[in-house]
Amino acid sequence: MSATAGPTEGQRTLASRLGMQPGQVVQELGYDDDCDAELRASIEEVTGNALVGEDPDDVVDVVVMWWREDDGDLVDALVDALTDLADGGVVWLLSPKTGRSGHVEPSDIGDAAPTAGLSATSSISASREWQGTRLVAPKASRK
Template identity: 65%
Template sequence: MSATAGQAQTERSLAERLGFKPDQVVQEIGFDDDVDEELRSSVEAVTGNELVDEDYGDVVDVVLLWWREGDGDLFDGLTDAQVPLTDGGYIWLLTPKAGREGHVEPSDIGEAARSAGLTQTKSVSAAKEWSGTRLVPPKARK
């Protein structure tokens, strides 16, 4: 296997482990110089699409929300992140791991998510420095 093929496999497996699928539109919020470039590349490799930014004007399948302790009110961030989601869409909240600068306590994530009407479905080590929490909005009422 070539180095490039091996790298592509690693990139794919990261995003696939988080449930990303081909053709999904993924909006990235909270980008800064500390985000994990390998995870970003992995998401783009699996979805086949570039990540769209906060100014994207259409619906998205997934929001990739990078969040640090000093970024403001997490409830507000989660509420805003739900706006562009299509039915069945979800949020991956990415926060620095414990012991890293900007770490957000799991209890704070749980409280903000519940207050924003979101359900936590999965927590994972999303990248070397980042934890991921998958949050889903309530099912649309018929």
């Protein structure tokens, strides 16, 4: 016998890679047909909330931003991603893995993040086709 209530093991694993928690509000930017449906479903299952789009009703805890090489100016997109993000929130920049169409060089992310006021804290394999870079606003310096 197995209980089927709650997320499946695979869904918990995918969402846990991104540190998703029940009750979090997650904004999704850059959605297109190539986005990982299983990862999206995992986030919704674990948080208990539907992903919100570009105009959320309130601040969000996490921004999941799907980004491809030809999507435009990464610095501008990262600055825009901060618009609805709560203090202490996280931006997960998801980009196609090496060798996949739309791959973004890690050095491009490393250059864009500080210009947008963010620091890269870790990189993970988010799914079969997508890698994730966790970005946060640096803590204010104490005087």
